[in-house]
Amino acid sequence: MKCEICKVGETYSSFANVTLERGKSIIIKQVPAEICSNCGEYYLNEETTDSVLKKAEAVMQNKVELEVIQFAA
Numbered sequence: 001m002k003c004e005i006c007k008v009g010e011t012y013s014s015f016a017n018v019t020l021e022r023g024k025s026i027i028i029k030q031v032p033a034e035i036c037s038n039c040g041e042y043y044l045n046e047e048t049t050d051s052v053l054k055k056a057e058a059v060m061q062n063k064v065e066l067e068v069i070q071f072a073a
């Protein structure tokens, strides 16, 4: 698909590192995504977004400021 941010690039299927800021930083690695070949913006489908949010919630209670988790784990 065409990138909605730069309007120039085409996206390709790959993996992205997704960072969420929820009072702490959560980095989820190797998330399946469509990535823009021009600007690097990534797009997650609905199902993936749900999984990402669930994984983020699961580590929210941990008392560390930075969580790095693997999407597939």
Ligand SMILES: [Zn+2]
Pocket (backbone or CB within 6 Å): 003, 004, 005, 006, 007, 008, 009, 036, 037, 038, 039, 040, 041
């Ligand atoms: Zn783009």
